Amino acid sequence: MESQKHILHWSPRSPFVKKVVIAAHELGAASRLEHIRSVVPTDNPQHPIFNDNPLGKIPTLVSPDGEKVHGSSLILEYFDALIDAGEWPSEVRMFPLETSDRLKVRQIEIVCDEMLQRLIAWMMEWYFPTVRSRAKYANSKNKIDRGLDYLAQEIEWMVESGVNAATIATACTLSYLDFRFSRIVEWRDNRAGLADWHDEFSQRQSMQHNPFQEG
DSSP states (O other): OTTOOEEEEEOTTOHHHHHHHHHHHHTTOGGGEEEEEOOOOSSOTTOGGGGTOTTOOSOEEEOTTOOEEESHHHHHHHHHHHHHTTSSOOSOOSSOSSHHHHHHHHHHHHHHHHHHHHHHHHHHHHHSOOTTHHHHHHHHHHHHHHHHHHHHHTHHHHHHHOSSHHHHHHHHHHHHHHHHOTTTOOTTTTOHHHHHHHHHHTTSHHHHTSOOOOO
16 A cells, blocks of 8 residues: 555665665666665664664665565565566566566666775775775775776667666666765766766665765
């Protein structure tokens, strides 16, 4: 029912949460999510989020009947399941049914998720530097650059494929780079096609209505 909303443990700073809210918007289901501001706890085992996710991580989704779904990729799969069941009417799918396209979407999404995990760990090195920080920085920078090159190589496919988990994950990754790392990662250099695609994708209402924000 329209009045029954899914609870989303949410933060405006999380790139993984951003994947979920953009996907919901593209599916015409943004109004079916109730956002609950949840800061990822590091030292409070009594934090309420642990009632919905044993690891206390976001995004976490709780359905109206109490079903709990953890992680952005699985939540996007769950959205497709709601569409398949006729609960959410949408012509858009996050993961194609055709095998080769589905594998392509999965591959790109996995690369983006690995890049985001690397970027989040990289950011923590700034706040809590160690004697190994310089080496970790170099290793992370190399992997981020390789990931960006991979995305640039796949840009023709992404242009043709439209909106899905892969293109949303790519847009969130590039936006997160602009949000947190604009001074040290010039990802647009020598990747004009990827930059042009991102500039166009960023004009979508789903992106405009769900910007990264501090706080």
